[in-house]
Amino acid sequence: MPPAGLTRFNTADDATAHAALHEVCASRAWGERLLARRPYATTDALFAANDAAMAELTAADLAEAMAGHPPIGRPKPGDPTSHREQSGMAGASDALKAELLELNLAYQEKFGHVFLICASGRTGEQMRDAVRHRIGNTPEQEREIVRAELGKINRIRLTRIAEHAEGDAA
Numbered sequence: 001m002p003p004a005g006l007t008r009f010n011t012a013d014d015a016t017a018h019a020a021l022h023e024v025c026a027s028r029a030w031g032e033r034l035l036a037r038r039p040y041a042t043t044d045a046l047f048a049a050n051d052a053a054m055a056e057l058t059a060a061d062l063a064e065a066m067a068g069h070p071p072i073g074r075p076k077p078g079d080p081t082s083h084r085e086q087s088g089m090a091g092a093s094d095a096l097k098a099e100l101l102e103l104n105l106a107y108q109e110k111f112g113h114v115f116l117i118c119a120s121g122r123t124g125e126q127m128r129d130a131v132r133h134r135i136g137n138t139p140e141q142e143r144e145i146v147r148a149e150l151g152k153i154n155r156i157r158l159t160r161i162a163e164h165a166e167g168d169a170a
Contacts, residue, residue, distance in 0.1 A: 018031055026068025115134070
């Protein structure tokens with residue numbers, strides 16, 4: 001039997017399910033693909049649909065998905081998901097935050113989008129080191145890394161939907 005949250009997602013009307021998916025990933029194409037494959041028997045089936053949808057996203061779809069993510073070190077105000085995912089920056093020094101901001105700006109200038117990384121469980125130093133390393137990538141290499149990182153972020157967020165029990169805080 002699927003977890004209660006997954007059952008609720010499977011049986012929700014399309015508008016409600018689409019809104020929940022949009023909170024996971026801002027790509028409309030990704031959301032439509034996951035919506036079309038309901039119902040999901042297991043969380044693993046939901047993850048498989050995520051992986052398949054991620055593989056099918058165009059460069060424009062990826063850009064749309066990335067537009068829904070704030071820069072590392074600057075979570076969206078009032079967004080508990082953004083703050084939770086970037087908690088590794090909570091204890092970062094002002095110097096590290098300033099360095100990350102500078103690296104983020106250089107990355108955005110080179111690639112035209114925010115630096116995207118699955119920040120959950122990473123320290124500020126690890127994220128800084130990742131942007132330092134990835135800024136040397138080609139746009140094509142970076143697009144595929146972003147696709148993989150976005151897939152990881154989506155899985156974490158989809159887990160929260162699938163495991164969310166009625167009345168629990170998401």
